[in-house]
Amino acid sequence: MGVTSRSEKEENFDRAKERKAFDDTKSGVKGLVDAGITKIPALFYHSPDNFKKASALGYTDYTIPVIDFANIHDDNPSVRKRVVEGVRDASETWGFFQIVNHGIPVSLLDEMKNGALRFFEQDNEIKKGFYTRDQRQFMYNSNFNLFSSAPATWKDSFFCNLAPNGAKPDDLPAICRDILLEYLNQVTKLGTLLFELLSEALGLNPTHLIDIGCAEGLFAFSHYYPACPEPELTLGTLKHADVDFITVLLQDHVGGLQVLHKDMWIDLPPLTGALVVNIGDLLQAGHHPSTRIYGPIKELLSEDNPAKYRETSISDFLVHYSTNCMNGTSPLLHFRI
Numbered sequence: 001m002g003v004t005s006r007s008e009k010e011e012n013f014d015r016a017k018e019r020k021a022f023d024d025t026k027s028g029v030k031g032l033v034d035a036g037i038t039k040i041p042a043l044f045y046h047s048p049d050n051f052k053k054a055s056a057l058g059y060t061d062y063t064i065p066v067i068d069f070a071n072i073h074d075d076n077p078s079v080r081k082r083v084v085e086g087v088r089d090a091s092e093t094w095g096f097f098q099i100v101n102h103g104i105p106v107s108l109l110d111e112m113k114n115g116a117l118r119f120f121e122q123d124n125e126i127k128k129g130f131y132t133r134d135q136r137q138f139m140y141n142s143n144f145n146l147f148s149s150a151p152a153t154w155k156d157s158f159f160c161n162l163a164p165n166g167a168k169p170d171d172l173p174a175i176c177r178d179i180l181l182e183y184l185n186q187v188t189k190l191g192t193l194l195f196e197l198l199s200e201a202l203g204l205n206p207t208h209l210i211d212i213g214c215a216e217g218l219f220a221f222s223h224y225y226p227a228c229p230e231p232e233l234t235l236g237t238l239k240h241a242d243v244d245f246i247t248v249l250l251q252d253h254v255g256g257l258q259v260l261h262k263d264m265w266i267d268l269p270p271l272t273g274a275l276v277v278n279i280g281d282l283l284q285a286g287h288h289p290s291t292r293i294y295g296p297i298k299e300l301l302s303e304d305n306p307a308k309y310r311e312t313s314i315s316d317f318l319v320h321y322s323t324n325c326m327n328g329t330s331p332l333l334h335f336r337i
Contacts, residue, residue, distance in 0.1 A: 018043050019146055026131040027124055028142035028156035033226040034124075043152045044234040054264040062266045064259060065090040066274065070101035072193070080200075087194075088201035095279040096259050098271055104186045106273045112183040113252050115176035120156060120224040122175055130158070130173060137167035154234045156224045160184075163218040184220055187248050191215055194246060194277060204299060212297075214245045214283070225254075241330040243317070244280035251276060281332050282317075309335045 018041065025031055032041070054062045067086040071079050090097035119127070119140075130140040140158040160167055162184055172180055195215050199208040209215070225236045236256060251257060251270040258265040268276065295311035312335055320331050 015043065016147070019152070022152075023133075023142070023146055026128040028131075029154055030120060030156055030224065030226045031124065033228075038229050040154070040228065040230045040234055044154055046151050046233065046235050049239070049265075051260060051263055051265055053258075054261070054266050057264060059264065062261065062264070064094060064266065064268050064276075065097045066271065067097050067099050068101050069099050069103070069193075073103075084197055084200045087197045091198070091201065091279050094259065094261060096268070096276065098268075098274045098276050100271070100274050102190055102275060104183075104190065104275070108179075108183060108186065109250055109273065109275075111179050112250060115179040115183075116158075116222040116224070119158065119173055119176045119222070137161045137171045138173070150238060151234075153237055154225060154228050154231075155236050156226075158222050160220045161218075162220065163188075164216055166218065180220070184218065188215075188218060190248065190275075191218070191246065194248070198246075198283070202297075202300060204297075208297075208299070209245075209283075217244075225256075241332070242278055242280040243282070243331065245283040246280055247276075247278040249276040249278065281330060306337075308337060310337050 022041065022043065027034070054060075065086065067083060067090065069083060072083055087097065127140065130138060132139050133141060133144075138158065138160050140156070142156045143152045144157065144159070146152055160172065160180065169177060169181065192210065192215055195209040196206040199206050199210075202208075205211075223237070228234060239260065249257075251268075251274075253270055255267075255270045257268040257276070259268055260266075296307040296309060301307055309332065317331060317335070320334050324331070324334070
């Protein structure tokens with residue numbers, strides 16, 4: 001009796017066919033849950049992670065720093081100095097920190113979370129009108145990299161480009177338009193403050209990172225993770241690094257966010273009223289924008305502190321990321337000198 005094996009070409013075809021069928025529903029992961037599935041499709045299967053949780057290894061004292069921004073706008077140099085030192089230490093050690101008393105009301109944060117829920121949980125026929133894989137100012141779909149080689153993740157998402165040349169109010173879904181615009185207006189102001197503090201933490205003029213264009217772009221992602229019938233087989237988000245200067249993240253009460261530190265996963269549990277700040281790859285590399293090229297900030301270079309990353313255009317950086325780093329690899333590795 002012979003044994004028949006499927007060719008890799010056939011398996012790849014079936015995988016692509018399965019993903020296209022899922023995408024064609026325009027209903028995302030929520031559509032699978034609403035349909036009452038009890039087994040998740042194979043396209044969502046993930047291999048076990050090689051990294052362990054710090055708490056499982058007995059490291060219970062690893063916690064992401066929380067920095068209190070209270071009175072940051074007062075004319076009190078000691079407050080500013082304390083915050084700048086906290087930002088510097090957290091950025092160097094973790095690349096992450098949480099901020100409280102940042103000036104955005106908790107009620108507005110709650111309404112932003114509710115607005116995102118309203119979008120994802122609205123009538124599916126209305127929501128389908130925003131489903132696309134074309135480049136638009138507002139895009140909704142499930143897994144932006146669905147047709148890459150990486151396993152799909154258990155989430156639906158929307159993306160909104162706000163600056164420069166960003167979405168107009170009419171481009172945004174009515175069900176969350178007002179709160180999305182108000183929230184992003186508040187986050188823009190907070191982002192300006194964060195870039196000032198980061199500039200000072202680097203020993204630069206407070207406006208340095210803003211003056212070289214780090215605050216010119218603004219975009220927002222919102223991710224929705226429906227209850228999964230087989231959570232042990234999949235992930236909500238792949239291991240990844242953010243390809244930006246900074247990310248300001250609003251968590252809901254469910255949690256699940258983890259930070260990879262010293263080859264261990266550190267839980268970052270939700271904290272009421274807090275926002276999470278992540279130092280993105282472009283800022284970690286010390287890159288600054290010009291009209292064409294990104295490169296290390298020259299004011300920080302010396303014989304004792306040479307450039308660690310080579311210059312690149314932002315388009316080349318993003319092309320490398322989209323073609324080689326969808327499995328969670330940091331694109332910075334490619335540009336390291």
